[in-house]
Amino acid sequence: MSASASAPGGRPVRHFEMPASLAGKLRVWRFTIARRAVQFGVLLAFFGTLHWGWTALAQPLLAGNLSAAKLAGALPLADPFAVLQMLVGRHALATEVLLGAVLTLGAYALLGGRVFCAWVCPMNVVTDAAFWLRGRLGPGAGADLVRLASQTRYVILALALALSAVSGLLAFEAFSPIAMLHRELLYGVGLGLTGALGVFLLDALVLRHGWCGHLCPLGAFWAIVGRTAQVRVAFDDASCTRCGDCVKLCPEPRVLHFGHAAATGMIASGECTNCGRCIAICPESSLRFDLRARIRGAARRGPENESTPGGPT
Amino acid sequence: MDRRQFIAGAAQGTAAAACGGLAWYALLEQQASAAVPLRPPGARAEREFAATCIKCGLCVQACPYDTLKLVKAAGPGAVGTPTFTPRDVPCYMCEGIPCARVCPTGALDPQFPDIAKARMGLAVIDPESCLSWQGLRCEVCYRVCPVRGKAITIANHPRQISRHAMFVPVVHSEACTGCGICEKKCPTEVAAIRIVDPKLVQGRIGAHYRLGWKHEQAPAAEPAAPGAPEDAPVAPAPKKVPPAAGGLDYLNRGGTP
Numbered sequence: 192m193s194a195s196a197s198a199p200g201g202r203p204v205r206h207f208e209m210p211a212s213l214a215g216k217l218r219v220w221r222f223t224i225a226r227r228a229v230q231f232g233v234l235l236a237f238f239g240t241l242h243w244g245w246t247a248l249a250q251p252l253l254a255g256n257l258s259a260a261k262l263a264g265a266l267p268l269a270d271p272f273a274v275l276q277m278l279v280g281r282h283a284l285a286t287e288v289l290l291g292a293v294l295t296l297g298a299y300a301l302l303g304g305r306v307f308c309a310w311v312c313p314m315n316v317v318t319d320a321a322f323w324l325r326g327r328l329g330p331g332a333g334a335d336l337v338r339l340a341s342q343t344r345y346v347i348l349a350l351a352l353a354l355s356a357v358s359g360l361l362a363f364e365a366f367s368p369i370a371m372l373h374r375e376l377l378y379g380v381g382l383g384l385t386g387a388l389g390v391f392l393l394d395a396l397v398l399r400h401g402w403c404g405h406l407c408p409l410g411a412f413w414a415i416v417g418r419t420a421q422v423r424v425a426f427d428d429a430s431c432t433r434c435g436d437c438v439k440l441c442p443e444p445r446v447l448h449f450g451h452a453a454a455t456g457m458i459a460s461g462e463c464t465n466c467g468r469c470i471a472i473c474p475e476s477s478l479r480f481d482l483r484a485r486i487r488g489a490a491r492r493g494p495e496n497e498s499t500p501g502g503p504t
Numbered sequence: 505m506d507r508r509q510f511i512a513g514a515a516q517g518t519a520a521a522a523c524g525g526l527a528w529y530a531l532l533e534q535q536a537s538a539a540v541p542l543r544p545p546g547a548r549a550e551r552e553f554a555a556t557c558i559k560c561g562l563c564v565q566a567c568p569y570d571t572l573k574l575v576k577a578a579g580p581g582a583v584g585t586p587t588f589t590p591r592d593v594p595c596y597m598c599e600g601i602p603c604a605r606v607c608p609t610g611a612l613d614p615q616f617p618d619i620a621k622a623r624m625g626l627a628v629i630d631p632e633s634c635l636s637w638q639g640l641r642c643e644v645c646y647r648v649c650p651v652r653g654k655a656i657t658i659a660n661h662p663r664q665i666s667r668h669a670m671f672v673p674v675v676h677s678e679a680c681t682g683c684g685i686c687e688k689k690c691p692t693e694v695a696a697i698r699i700v701d702p703k704l705v706q707g708r709i710g711a712h713y714r715l716g717w718k719h720e721q722a723p724a725a726e727p728a729a730p731g732a733p734e735d736a737p738v739a740p741a742p743k744k745v746p747p748a749a750g751g752l753d754y755l756n757r758g759g760t761p
Contacts, residue, residue, distance in 0.1 A: 241565055251565070259560035259608045267608060273558050277609065282556045285610035346517075350525045358529065360536050360555050365582060366528075370559065374574065374584050378561065382577030 222467030267291035304417025309464035321394030344411035417461035425481035426452040437469035539580035541587035546604035546616030559584035563603035590684020625682030625699035634696040645686035654679035
């Protein structure tokens with residue numbers, strides 16, 4: 192069937208096939224493996240510092256948690272969304288947390304705001320597991336129980352900030368299932384896993400990508416930050432056959448809009464988490480990680496130059 | 505979609521967001537108004553503390569005695585904020601206040617000057633279970649108190665003839681830091697001295713009461729500070745008691761030897 196369909200360029204559409212060899216599989220899984228390594232590495236650094244006294248430069252390696260931390264006793268880090276909730280509540284804050292929030296914000300603004308979601312957030316493991324289970328359950332389980340606009344998260348983000356401003360409390364931090372899960376893993380404060388279980392059930396059985404893709408205000412915050420992200424998935428329109436395999440796998444399918452991608456040469460949306468799934472499974476290798484500035488530069492030079500290597504001399 | 509449909513849809517969406525927002529607000533206020541747990545030294549006033557504590561646990565990691573714990577899901581207080589249970593591990597009042605020093609947000613004042621000025625809570629005695637109030641010579645709380653002779657003193661409490669007087673501990677709120685070492689060391693099965701939120705137990709006289717006898721003794725002094733009923737740490741008045749009233753009562757002046 193795929194042979195009968197053809198790409199805009201007239202070439203036959205090939206679909207992704209999982210390689211039989213282990214090396215081939217590992218190549219497909221490379222970004223997932225890297226993401227798990229980073230996720231668990233961050234968690235382990237926090238855990239080791241807390242429970243086993245890990246140090247760096249004779250200082251605690253990574254003290255605190257994802258809300259606020261100190262790296263090697265010197266570099267403050269902080270969750271800018273939590274700090275924003277404090278600021279709209281008009282609370283005077285110590286400079287350390289402000290500096291930490293600015294540093295963290297700057298780093299993610301370069302790497303891609305939602306890089307946090309795919310590479311650091313502990314809830315990502317839960318939602319990825321739910322998505323995997325959903326696939327295993329087969330197409331029958333694929334129907335969503337409820338329908339919800341993916342922009343709902345921006346409404347929740349706005350509500351969180353409005354409620355923080357009105358009450359002077361931390362509206363999202365008070366109930367964040369992400370922070371609860373993370374604290375549960377580090378300290379065992381109880382009930383942290385119930386929030387994660389709720390998210391798992393929501394994602395697996397109620398609504399596809401329900402938490403990360405529809406509800407999470409922290410993800411919405413990082414999506415806004417990610418609008419200026421420098422690391423982006425570059426898109427090569429010439430080799431793409433529009434097979435659509437990437438869209439099926441993408442946790443944020445709306446970001447893989449071929450029209451926009453062809454026009455800008457990249458997945459420009461801040462909602463892209465830079466998870467790399469699409470890159471790993473693209474049968475034509477039309478997707479790759481690159482820097483926004485380089486992608487822009489290539490687009491300015493024009494596709495003609497690319498098709499005539501060497502060019503006029 | 506015509507204009508009528510659009511307006512209806514927008515109104516529905518707004519209503520849904522408002523419903524969710526109101527429920528969220530109610531839960532948020534409920535959590536904030538729940539019972540207040542004991543806080544580390546140098547903490548801001550509770551509501552301000554709850555709103556500026558980022559729940560990072562750095563204070564918990566900095567505490568050398570493992571006193572501080574994060575509030576568990578069952579509370580009291582917002583989950584993930586720091587607290588301590590004196591009967592398990594009290595605050596040993598480190599001079600450097602390492603927990604407050606590391607606070608990144610200032611929910612605990614990193615520049616808090618003096619651990620003796622900390623007010624984590626207030627020790628309160630239950631006379632019905634306090635051994636001293638039964639007539640025994642216990643006084644453990646007095647002896648273990650790190651604010652020695654100031655936060656807890658021993659008072660003479662005479663009883664009827666043929667029964668010896670009781671020597672009972674008295675807590676002074678102007679000096680008690682709420683560290684909880686007394687609660688930890690109290691020998692009764694369930695501690696007879698406990699650290700509680702001062703708001704739960706402290707009254708206030710009110711400015712309109714004139715305690716005439718106090719003014720007679722120290723006319724220049726202002727009215728007793730609120731929350732410090734029997735002290736008035738005014739002009740030291742070194743020899744309050746007339747020297748003639750000496751005799752055996754010397755035991756009950758200036759604490760136990």
